[in-house]
Amino acid sequence: MSEIKIPVYQPSLSGREKEYVNECLDSSWISSKGKFLPLFEKGFANYIGVKHATGVCNGTVALHLALLALGIGEEDEVIVPTLTYIASVNAIKYAGATPVFADSLSDTWQLDPADLESRITPKTKAIMAVHLYGHPCEMDEIVSVCKRHNLYLIEDCAEAIGTYYKGKHVGTFGDISTFSFYGNKTITTGEGGMVVSNDDTLMDRANHFKGQGLAKYRQYWHDVIGYNYRMTNICAAIGLAQLEQVDEFLKRKRQVANWYKEFIQNPEIQIHQEKSDCVHSYWMVSILTKNSESRDKLREELANQGVETRPVFYPVHTMPMYSQNFQKFKVAEDIGWRGINLPSYPGLSEGQVKMICDVINKFN
DSSP states (O other): OOOOSBOSOOOOOOSSHHHHHHHHHHHTOOSSOSTHHHHHHHHHHHHHTOSEEEEESOHHHHHHHHHHHTTOOTTOEEEEESSSOHHHHHHHHHTTOEEEEEOBOTTTOSBOHHHHHHTOOTTEEEEEEEOGGGOOOOHHHHHHHHHHHTOEEEEEOTTOTTOEETTEETTSSSSEEEEEOBTTSSSOOBSOEEEEESOHHHHHHHHHHHBTTBOSSSTTOBOSOOOBOBOOHHHHHHHHHHHTTHHHHHHHHHHHHHHHHHHOOOTTOEEOOOOTTEEOOOSSEEEEOSSHHHHHHHHHHHHHTTBOOEEOOOOGGGSGGGOSSOOOOHHHHHHHHHEEEEOOOTTOOHHHHHHHHHHHHHOO
16 A cells, blocks of 8 residues: 555645634633634524534534434433434433434435334434435435424535535524534534524523533523533634635535546446436545445555545444344445545546546556
8 A cells, every 4th residue: 555645535624724823822712711712603604594503622523412402311212324324313211212224325325214214113203314425315205204393403514515405505404403513524523513503492401401401590500411512612723714715625526526527437336426406515536336346446546556445334223233133234234335435525637537536447
């Protein structure tokens, strides 16, 4: 394996990040208070079109906080796609609830509305719709299922800032939604996340739980078991600077995706496509190879050229801690064994994409 010359992702920090962080240091507001927190929260809420947003220390705790705010716990079931990052499922377990897996659609790779509806039981409390790799789920159908069965809807938008379904930004369909700002996300705070909602009560509950359960009416009085899930002012400062550039990041990432679509000519390779009435934000440009053996060999070929790739997420139901009851999910497993994430960051050049595609096109 050659030295990595083209990473699968790297953040762009060419805006006002240093300026804002230095302002935090100069003012000594470096923890969970300071001007950048409300500025970032308000700016983010306005960007995606929701009433409330509250910053947290990472995307995983954002999911846990959303579940806590909804009152989900023991004896409850939450339906979640098996084709997702492990954090989606782990957060359900943190809340004491039971994850119930559902399959994906073969064209969009997103949660299958018909399959999830077939898995609803009297214990089902919520559906977690994960907008995988920047493509939206079928939100009309999922919202309809939730309404028919009186279920909460949680949107996991960790990979989907800039993703739209029929003209609405994802995160605006659910009762409560979450985002991640890890270093490889479209905008980053290093580590960080956001919980968003249009529901006043849910956001009051989220803020209450994230701040150690501190009561509003009495100083240093805690009336619930809370958590320290707060975002720091320094992280928010980075986030605000990133948010100022988000449209440019998304534009450049779409250009990278279009280059891949133009230059990949290997008939054995399928590119994850954008469905009509949707805006794919291309957090990752992903492809499917002919089979799992081809996937591993192609990744090795690219690694030999200094190109880092990653496998598509393995279906969570196949992992040891979630595989006690044998299950088969045909679509999720097919994608999980054949999929590759290609370098997808905004700073990738046309020449670099061409070089990657040349390796892909020569592969058989």
